[in-house]
Amino acid sequence: xxxxxxxxxxxxxxxxxxxxxxxxxxxxxxxxxxxxxxxxxxxxxxxxxxxxxxxxxxxxxxxxxxxxxxxxxxxxxxxxxxxxxxxxxxxxxxxxxxxxxxxxxxxxxxxxxxxxxxxxxxxxxxxxxxxxxxxxxxxxxxxxxxxxxxxxxxxxxxxxxxxxxxxxxxxxxxxxxxxxxxxxxxxxxxxxxxxxxxxxxxxxxxxxxxxxxxxxxxxxxxxxxxxxxxxxxxxxxxxxxxxxxxxxxxxxxxxxxxxxxxxxxxxxxxxxxxxxxx
Numbered sequence: 001x002x003x004x005x006x007x008x009x010x011x012x013x014x015x016x017x018x019x020x021x022x023x024x025x026x027x028x029x030x031x032x033x034x035x036x037x038x039x040x041x042x043x044x045x046x047x048x049x050x051x052x053x054x055x056x057x058x059x060x061x062x063x064x065x066x067x068x069x070x071x072x073x074x075x076x077x078x079x080x081x082x083x084x085x086x087x088x089x090x091x092x093x094x095x096x097x098x099x100x101x102x103x104x105x106x107x108x109x110x111x112x113x114x115x116x117x118x119x120x121x122x123x124x125x126x127x128x129x130x131x132x133x134x135x136x137x138x139x140x141x142x143x144x145x146x147x148x149x150x151x152x153x154x155x156x157x158x159x160x161x162x163x164x165x166x167x168x169x170x171x172x173x174x175x176x177x178x179x180x181x182x183x184x185x186x187x188x189x190x191x192x193x194x195x196x197x198x199x200x201x202x203x204x205x206x207x208x209x210x211x212x213x214x215x216x217x218x219x220x221x222x223x224x225x226x227x228x229x230x231x232x233x234x235x236x237x238x239x240x241x242x243x244x245x246x247x248x249x250x251x252x253x254x255x256x257x258x259x260x261x262x263x264x265x266x267x268x269x270x271x272x273x274x275x276x277x278x
Contacts, residue, residue, distance in 0.1 A: 026077040033073030041066045055124040060117045063142050105160070109143040112159035116140055126171035131161040175208065176235045178242050182249055183224030188258040190217060193227060196256045200248045201231050206241050208232045223263045 041062045048058040117140065122128045127136050128147070133155050135147030145162055147155040170176070184193045194215050201213045213231040220226075229249065233241045250260060 030073055030077040033076060034070060037066055037069035037073060040069065057117050057120070059124075060113060060140055060142070067142075105158075106143055109159040112163040113140060113142055113145075115163050116145070116159060121167045122169045122172070126169055128170065129168040131157040131165055133157060170238075171235055174235055175211075175232050176238045177211075177230055177232050178238065178245065180229040180242070180245060180249070181218065182227045182229055182253070183221065183260055184227060184253065185259045185261045186225060188225075190225065190227075192256055193253060193258050196252045196258065197227065197229050197249055200245065200252050201229075204231075204241065204244065204248070206233055206237045208234070224261045 044065065045058055045062050048061070049055075122130075122137050124137055124139070128134065130145075130147075133147060133149075135149045135153075135155055137145065138148050138154075139146040140159070144156050144158050147157060149155060182193075182197065184190070194217075197215050198213070201207050201215075207213060208231070211232045214228065215230075216228045218226045218228040229245070231241075231245070253260060
């Protein structure tokens with residue numbers, strides 16, 4: 001603080017113009033330095049992209065580098081004005097503990113961001129369920145992760161919230177299995193129902209032959225015989241194929257004479273002869 005005080009009191013009226021020039025040069029240094037820092041970060045991003053590094057890793061590393069470069073530019077501008085930055089560095093170092101306690105949550109998010117980049121449970125463009133929300137990963141920053149929902153909402157999730165809970169990555173693999181439960185009436189022919197579902201699978205162009213689809217009788221439920229229909233598709237085709245199969249299977253079963261029952265209760269009333277009392 002003494003260094004700053006001495007610096008602010010060493011000027012008189014004759015040195016005001018010199019101070020103005022120094023301030024202008026310092027500002028130019030910061031502006032140009034910020035521009036150079038952005039250029040270096042952009043060059044690093046292009047170099048990392050050519051090396052086929054994970055986009056999340058690229059964004060995270062370049063964000064850290066940009067913060068470091070920007071801090072160096074600011075210190076350079078301050079030093080040009082003649083301010084001894086050594087006491088400032090000592091002051092910042094002595095305040096590190098207090099700053100760390102004040103920014104405990106932020107530091108936790110930063111550490112969690114390092115874990116996400118190091119272990120990579122997901123990549124940019126993956127659809128995940130993490131931190132209690134679901135969406136497509138658009139960016140992993142120093143302190144938070146950005147998700148975009150299917151209805152185009154932007155969700156910002158703290159990194160520590162993601163690493164402290166389970167993560168479900170729906171895009172981790174190229175293929176996914178569609179699990180459908182189709183209920184048919186107890187009076188229906190199960191072979192006809194299974195053959196009908198199999199025919200729907202064979203006719204759909206997006207259902208994969210390997211792994212082969214499964215059609216299994218799963219449960220004798222209260223109102224229906226439940227059949228599990230499990231075809232495999234490419235992950236990108238999951239929702240479209242699922243919707244088409246539900247419509248196609250219902251139409252095909254009805255055409256084959258099968259019915260899809262809904263929960264119901266049958267009430268049977270038995271009549272009995274009246275009692276004669278003498």
